[in-house]
Amino acid sequence: MTTERNHRAGETPFWKQKSFEEMTTAEWESLCDGCARCCLHKLEDADTGEICYTGVACRLLDIEECRCISYENRTELMPDCLRLTPEWAREFRWLPATCAYRLIAEGRDLRWWHPLVSGDPATVHEAGISVREKAVSEHYINIDDLEAYILPDVNF
DSSP, X not given: OOOOSXXXXXXXXXXXXXXXXXXXXXXXXXXXXXXXXXXXXXXXXXXXXXXEEEEEEOTTEETTTTEETTGGGHHHHOTTOOOOOHHHHHHOTTSOTTOHHHHXXXXXXXXXXXXXXXXXXXXXXXXXXXXXXXXXXXXXXXXXXXXXXXXXXXXX
């Protein structure tokens, strides 16, 4: 018996059959595992280009739910928020190594805890992949102090 959602036993799941461009909007959106790591503030080292994640989340993120409170309007409310596209999924190396968009773009498969594989949206939290209980909202910090919140290892 398979635990992968949105396909019948024995069928190849859509993310293994289709390119990003061939996916429906619903399929594309379902690739998001709900970890909310992309909602963490990131800093780039000007000399090396290295991206450092912080433990500070965008003010629009509901940290407990790991969901944006204004998803449809996020790019208007937060000009730095990016709407991920197939092209950018292939280019953005700042996406977490566990991100489904990055994994698929690199020709790899989804992890066992991804909701499309496990059939349960809670497994991303149970596996310790999400920012739940690990991040603080930018509401509660001085945004000029982001360097103090750099995470030594984004694979928390």
